[in-house]
Amino acid sequence: MRSPILFLVLSSALSAPVAADALRDAATETFKPLPSTIPALKENTVTPEKIALGKALFFDPRLSASGVFSCYSCHNLTTGGDDNMETSVGHGWQKGPRNAPTALNAVLNEAQFWDGRADDLAAQAKGPVQAGVEMANTPDNVVATLKSLPDYVTWFGASFPEAADPVSFDNMAKAIEAFEATLLTPAPFDAYLNGDDNALTAEAKAGLQLFMDKGCSSCHSGVNVGGHGYYPFGLIEKPGSEVLPEGDKGRFAVTETADDEYVFRAAPLRNIALTAPYFHSGKVWDLSVAVEIMAESQLGEELKPEETAQIVAFLDSLTGTMPEVTLPVLPAETAGTPRPTT
Ligand code: HEM
Ligand code: HEM
Numbered sequence: 624m625r626s627p628i629l630f631l632v633l634s635s636a637l638s639a640p641v642a643a644d645a646l647r648d649a650a651t652e653t654f655k656p657l658p659s660t661i662p663a664l665k666e667n668t669v670t671p672e673k674i675a676l677g678k679a680l681f682f683d684p685r686l687s688a689s690g691v692f693s694c695y696s697c698h699n700l701t702t703g704g705d706d707n708m709e710t711s712v713g714h715g716w717q718k719g720p721r722n723a724p725t726a727l728n729a730v731l732n733e734a735q736f737w738d739g740r741a742d743d744l745a746a747q748a749k750g751p752v753q754a755g756v757e758m759a760n761t762p763d764n765v766v767a768t769l770k771s772l773p774d775y776v777t778w779f780g781a782s783f784p785e786a787a788d789p790v791s792f793d794n795m796a797k798a799i800e801a802f803e804a805t806l807l808t809p810a811p812f813d814a815y816l817n818g819d820d821n822a823l824t825a826e827a828k829a830g831l832q833l834f835m836d837k838g839c840s841s842c843h844s845g846v847n848v849g850g851h852g853y854y855p856f857g858l859i860e861k862p863g864s865e866v867l868p869e870g871d872k873g874r875f876a877v878t879e880t881a882d883d884e885y886v887f888r889a890a891p892l893r894n895i896a897l898t899a900p901y902f903h904s905g906k907v908w909d910l911s912v913a914v915e916i917m918a919e920s921q922l923g924e925e926l927k928p929e930e931t932a933q934i935v936a937f938l939d940s941l942t943g944t945m946p947e948v949t950l951p952v953l954p955a956e957t958a959g960t961p962r963p964t965t
Contacts, residue, residue, distance in 0.1 A: 677802025690963030703897030722905030732850035808943025830937030
């Protein structure tokens with residue numbers, strides 16, 4: 624006869640790995656690990672020359688009319704790829720209407736901006752350069768600036784060898800897109816999805832389970848743990864106007880369809896622990912509070928404090944290794960370079 628003690632020991636020894644595998648199986652159905660190589664871009668071949676050019680452009684404040692603001696001003700790669708402000712400050716010290724999302728892993732989003740109004744990073748990059756509250760420049764002035772700097776002319780030529788006129792506003796955006804495609808941050812969660820059981824703490828694993836069981840992952844899923852799919856902010860219960868200001872109707876401004884009022888893209892959650900304050904309004908500084916607001920507004924659930932802590936531990940496991948970016952040396956202005964305006 625089999626000893627009951629031996630049976631117990633055997634069954635618990637067997638059940639632990641089975642349960643761990645079940646969690647990973649469920650997770651790999653819902654999420655995807657970060658790619659280990661630079662993702663292919665639509666109609667934009669990524670080459671080392673283009674990445675280097677895109678990096679110079681990303682850091683160059685001369686893309687702005689004032690010569691003060693670069694992409695890096697609001698997407699600081701040393702602080703999580705954003706500016707950690709409620710809403711960004713741009714041209715003429717104006718405060719913009721929305722919080723800056725991170726540029727890290729943005730290449731993995733299916734559409735860009737809180738309302739998904741740009742299809743990809745190349746389309747996106749043309750926005751801030753021209754936005755009155757961001758860089759307030761014009762395509763013509765940007766091209767005149769770049770053409771006045773011989774190094775840029777050489778770099779554009781090497782990056783777009785087929786082009787008759789390589790220094791163009793479109794090619795600026797493509798080069799920036801190529802650089803941004805390198806900004807990937809592999810995280811402990813990726814190691815876990817790839818089979819390393821020890822990459823997540825027990826608390827983070829409990830949080831991952833809750834994130835899936837409660838339904839967070841019905842909106843925040845895939846490789847960027849969000850960044851695709853549009854949902855009303857306040858699906859079950861609208862948060863107060865403190866967090867969801869009435870003036871910003873989200874995707875409604877893009878589609879002009881009544882159903883899209885207060886609809887936003889489910890935010891990508893990689894590196895979320897680094898990118899406070901939260902939501903498009905930037906009104907919430909504490910990640911635990913952001914999680915509680917989500918549970919109430921999107922799922923109609925009041926989380927227990929330990930559940931919130933576990934979900935936050937899971938979200939912490941999405942903090943990745945930052946890409947190593949060496950500072951580019953930018954070409955000095957020449958007599959022909961348009962001067963900064965205020
Ligand atoms: C959104 C990159 C300049 C503030 C974004 C996104 C990317 C990006 C990739 C979308 C991320 C996502 O949807 O998850 C760039 C590049 C820039 C640039 C390449 C330079 C050409 C700036 C500047 C500011 C700024 C100078 C601040 C003055 C913002 C804000 C959003 C945003 C507020 C969200 C806007 C919205 O959703 O309506 N940027 N950015 N960006 N960026 Fe930038
Ligand atoms: C935003 C977490 C459930 C849709 C966010 C943010 C966090 C988060 C931390 C802020 C992102 C940022 O500021 O960059 C969670 C958690 C959930 C959950 C922990 C489960 C408890 C859901 C569900 C949906 C959803 C079920 C869809 C029905 C959204 C949307 C945003 C967002 C649309 C953007 C809100 C905005 O415009 O400010 N989520 N979420 N979330 N989430 Fe969730």
